[in-house]
Amino acid sequence: MSKRLFSFIGGSIGSWRVISTHALVGEQLPIVDRFDIVDGADAAAVPGTRWHLRGTTSNARYVARTEQDELNARQPPLARVEAAYGAFIPVRKTAAWWVLAQDQRRRIFEESSHHVRVGLGYLPKIARRLHHCRDLASAEPFDFLTWFEFAPADTGAFDEMLATLRATEEWEYVDREIDIRAVLDAGSA
Amino acid sequence: MSKRLFSFIGGSIGSWRVISTHALVGEQLPIVDRFDIVDGADAAAVPGTRWHLRGTTSNARYVARTEQDELNARQPPLARVEAAYGAFIPVRKTAAWWVLAQDQRRRIFEESSHHVRVGLGYLPKIARRLHHCRDLASAEPFDFLTWFEFAPADTGAFDEMLATLRATEEWEYVDREIDIRAVLDAGSA
Numbered sequence: 584m585s586k587r588l589f590s591f592i593g594g595s596i597g598s599w600r601v602i603s604t605h606a607l608v609g610e611q612l613p614i615v616d617r618f619d620i621v622d623g624a625d626a627a628a629v630p631g632t633r634w635h636l637r638g639t640t641s642n643a644r645y646v647a648r649t650e651q652d653e654l655n656a657r658q659p660p661l662a663r664v665e666a667a668y669g670a671f672i673p674v675r676k677t678a679a680w681w682v683l684a685q686d687q688r689r690r691i692f693e694e695s696s697h698h699v700r701v702g703l704g705y706l707p708k709i710a711r712r713l714h715h716c717r718d719l720a721s722a723e724p725f726d727f728l729t730w731f732e733f734a735p736a737d738t739g740a741f742d743e744m745l746a747t748l749r750a751t752e753e754w755e756y757v758d759r760e761i762d763i764r765a766v767l768d769a770g771s772a
Numbered sequence: 773m774s775k776r777l778f779s780f781i782g783g784s785i786g787s788w789r790v791i792s793t794h795a796l797v798g799e800q801l802p803i804v805d806r807f808d809i810v811d812g813a814d815a816a817a818v819p820g821t822r823w824h825l826r827g828t829t830s831n832a833r834y835v836a837r838t839e840q841d842e843l844n845a846r847q848p849p850l851a852r853v854e855a856a857y858g859a860f861i862p863v864r865k866t867a868a869w870w871v872l873a874q875d876q877r878r879r880i881f882e883e884s885s886h887h888v889r890v891g892l893g894y895l896p897k898i899a900r901r902l903h904h905c906r907d908l909a910s911a912e913p914f915d916f917l918t919w920f921e922f923a924p925a926d927t928g929a930f931d932e933m934l935a936t937l938r939a940t941e942e943w944e945y946v947d948r949e950i951d952i953r954a955v956l957d958a959g960s961a
Contacts, residue, residue: 648873684837718907720813
């Protein structure tokens with residue numbers, strides 16, 4: 584099994600207690616009380632599982648060297664003690680996006696939508712890990728699973744970042760997006 | 773299961789009869805008499821299978837719009853009647869390649885190595901389908917599976933194309949490459 588593969592498993596158990604589940608575009612996911620994030624895809628069947636989404640971390644697809652160096656210098660790790668809030672945001676892009684050539688997708692992603700530049704403005708407050716689902720062997724309901732962690736006091740900044748990104752040209756190519764907010768609650772999981 | 777997923781299954785049966793198996797760099801694959809190319813990953817176990825490699829077609833990662841338009845206009849389909857020869861070339865790239873940023877990989881791929889421009893010079897003689905393995909859920913031995921079909925009379929042109937590509941900066945990042953040549957022999961498969 585790939586070491587870069589992660590599963591997000593939603594149901595009645597898990598370290599993350601769900602606060603809200605908002606479908607911004609496209610079909611909603613079943614509402615769950617809790618979810619877990621585990622290594623690998625083949626987690627043992629857990630009673631009460633309502634959704635099980637998989638994705639793999641991969642090489643960056645649009646980021647230039649100078650941008651990557653800035654990201655590397657400023658992005659925080661996951662699992663910081665103060666980062667008790669999580670946001671799990673699965674996203675699917677349209678067929679129209681995927682038939683664009685690389686230079687067209689890059690132009691929309693950064694020169695038009697400033698995806699990296701916007702994100703950099705919220706570092707090191709917001710930790711992020713991106714998972715790709717599109718090239719898994721299984722047919723997956725999303726193209727990306729994005730995972731964010733931040734301190735409760737940075738919720739406003741996080742919401743501002745999302746609002747900025749969702750108003751961009753890039754987001755015209757998003758046809759399914761669910762925003763699941765959660766609080767770390769491992770003790771009673 | 774993803775509709776873009778294909779399996780290459782080598783052993784004692786299959787529509788493609790192997791002529792030669794050449795390890796250019798890295799570990800050789802077991803030598804087989806024949807192989808088949810099938811939709812999906814979960815082909816029933818076939819007696820005598822020596823290797824089973826999977827990959828998914830995906831969006832292009834480096835090709836610009838103008839290049840893609842030229843490719844679309846000139847690239848032939850698979851399964852042409854005259855294209856009785858096949859070449860199955862699984863390739864793995866180094867960790868050093870995968871940590872490069874997108875602009876660095878693009879520069880090496882095209883501005884330095886002219887991967888698209890070289891390939892265009894051999895169209896419409898050579899048909900090609902590229903499969904990605906790196907982001908499958910399973911740990912795969914190669915990053916790409918490339919598949920080519922051409923008429924026997926175009927073997928010299930195909931070899932010339934490969935020699936040109938293998939001399940480029942891009943190929944300095946290849947750490948495993950096997951070149952399996954085959955002839956279509958479906959009747960006696």
